[in-house]
Amino acid sequence: MLRRALVVTVIAALVGCQGGDKAAAPGKAATPGAKAAAPETQAGAGAEAADPGLEVAAGDEVEDGPLPPDSDMVFFANDGGLLPLGCFDAKTKKVTGGAACLDRVPEGAKVRLGTPTTTAKRAVTGRIEPLCLSGSGKKVALGVEGLGEGASYVVGVWPPATYRAVALVPEETKSKKATRLGEDLAAQLRAALSRLGAPSGDVEAVQVASVDVDGNGTPDRFFSLVVPDPKNDERYRFSGALWAPDGDIGRAVLVDRSKRKEDVFELRGLVDLDGDGTKELWLRMNFAEGGGDRLVRLRGRKAEPLGRWTCGV
Numbered sequence: 001m002l003r004r005a006l007v008v009t010v011i012a013a014l015v016g017c018q019g020g021d022k023a024a025a026p027g028k029a030a031t032p033g034a035k036a037a038a039p040e041t042q043a044g045a046g047a048e049a050a051d052p053g054l055e056v057a058a059g060d061e062v063e064d065g066p067l068p069p070d071s072d073m074v075f076f077a078n079d080g081g082l083l084p085l086g087c088f089d090a091k092t093k094k095v096t097g098g099a100a101c102l103d104r105v106p107e108g109a110k111v112r113l114g115t116p117t118t119t120a121k122r123a124v125t126g127r128i129e130p131l132c133l134s135g136s137g138k139k140v141a142l143g144v145e146g147l148g149e150g151a152s153y154v155v156g157v158w159p160p161a162t163y164r165a166v167a168l169v170p171e172e173t174k175s176k177k178a179t180r181l182g183e184d185l186a187a188q189l190r191a192a193l194s195r196l197g198a199p200s201g202d203v204e205a206v207q208v209a210s211v212d213v214d215g216n217g218t219p220d221r222f223f224s225l226v227v228p229d230p231k232n233d234e235r236y237r238f239s240g241a242l243w244a245p246d247g248d249i250g251r252a253v254l255v256d257r258s259k260r261k262e263d264v265f266e267l268r269g270l271v272d273l274d275g276d277g278t279k280e281l282w283l284r285m286n287f288a289e290g291g292g293d294r295l296v297r298l299r300g301r302k303a304e305p306l307g308r309w310t311c312g313v
Helices: 002-008 010-016 099-104 160-165 183-195
Strands: 036-038 054-056 073-078 082-089 094-096 110-114 119-128 141-144 155-158 166-168 204-211 220-228 236-244 253-257 264-271 280-287 290-299 302-306
Touching: 073 099, 073 280, 082 099, 082 290, 110 141, 110 160, 155 160, 155 166, 160 166, 183 220, 183 236, 204 264, 220 264, 236 264, 253 280, 253 290, 253 302
Parallel strands: none
Antiparallel strands: 036 054, 073 082, 073 155, 082 094, 082 141, 110 119, 110 155, 119 141, 166 264, 204 220, 220 236, 236 253, 264 280, 280 290, 290 302
């Protein structure tokens, strides 16, 4: 049954879109002997923010260097090629998204690749088709040396030092423990969904994560939620993502919702792309055939997508 399969197999859908790197789910690519910690912390599982830092492989530390707003930055998701999700121009102070960001990466440049536990700096080899658009002729991704070898890299940045502006969300935020909703929390989420115009019904969590997006010291909360349709196992009554500023579900913002009611959402990471202190959300939409990624900017009570979904979604 598609509905139950999507909730249980979100990771499988993610792997399908990252076939070039074998096991592509975040948190599954720990490298034995990893030692040092990068300055940026990970988002926490459940209601509390974790603070283990991003461990990097021995001998390949994340280098120091300027960060936005004093540096340009391009942020990529990996799908057998680096797909640009957003970029920042330090001169104009503008943030943009989409394939035009490829023009910001100089010929012969190196990018830093990462998983929640390892990083590596590799040379760009030119423009290629990502796996999800294979055969389309659309060279909207960057090829990188060794991208499909060894660690299952999920993210890339240019310049390499700007990797310190990235935080990846642990796989544990989708675990049974993290997504188990108590009676009181489920009631609060049902009330939030009703206020946001979602249909009533039982609510189930696909992901629950906590991280301080705006840097005020109070963790915000992210919920990927579905309302099952008891009459139709092929679709949901509702599937979407909520963001609760400072953890206040009463002020929850609708980040996105599935128009087809067949997709589920996942928060894969965060990035302060323009250095303004408020991180952008790296969101993924998973469905039975694959998925797509994009960045979302939080502006007060609104969530503003930065560009379209990748992979033709």
